[in-house]
Amino acid sequence: MSLARRKKRKADVKQRASKPNSMYSYCRAAGCPNPARAGTSDGLGRLYCRKHHDHYQRHGSPFKPSYKASELNPFRKVALKWLEENGEDAWVRSAVAAVEQLYQSAGPHVEAFRLRGLKPRQRAQAHWARLRTAKVDPVKVVSAWLAVEMALASDAQSDWRPEYKRVQAAKVVHRMASGSHRKWTQSRLDGTGTWTQELHVYPHSRGRVLRHIGEDLEKACALLTERCLDSCLSAPPRGR
Ligand SMILES: [Zn+2]
DSSP: OOHOOOOHHHHHHHHHHHOOOOSBBBBBBBTTOBBBBGTSSSOOOOOHHHHHHHHHHHSSSSEEEEEEEEHHHHHHHHHHHHHHHTTTTTHHHHHHHHHHHHHHTTOOOOOGOOOOTTHHHHHHHHHHHHHHHHHHHHHHHHHHHHOOOOOOTTTOOOOOOHHHHHHHHHHHHHHOOOEEEEEEEEOOOOOOOEEEEEEOOOOOOSHHHHHHHHHHHHHHHHHHHHHHHHHTTTTTTOOO
């Protein structure tokens, strides 16, 4: 797109977003009395109000909160143990190899300070590269997917939309790579010695990047889940 067209498009979108459109009056979240964002001067979202839209961005569902670590950890333990015991299984090996492939094809490592301006797809790749650099065991990554599948299968109020599952797994995997950290020493201007400055940046765990990470992981684990989830679910409970 030419610069002029892009500018015009940006201006058009801005104008539309600031004009309430009465066709999209209500937020779709059950029982929410707020207008959808397109029905207000706050954006173009036609489905949800600001609050439910934000929730959806962060958790992959407009209403269901994310699983807490305390809810997922027991499943992660069972899944990891099951994966270790079945390490020679062809489906396990192919899922682990697929995650390794994600690491290897992710391109160069990108520091967390340099993620701004990258597209969500590129940020997802940077995430896989970060896991590679941090030497996170691919088996752990596979166990995160299985744990979310297990949590959903055991939840009486599951949100079965694929997006929720992807975002939940992506959030776990996102936490496995830490941020970027820098520390440097500068001399004081008045010559009275030095002081240390630190910078810690953690990539945001929200938005479309989580959808991409979740989709990648879903693909890597699809066959394993199909063939082995039942066996994994019937594995002896945690702590044994
Ligand atoms: Zn709402």
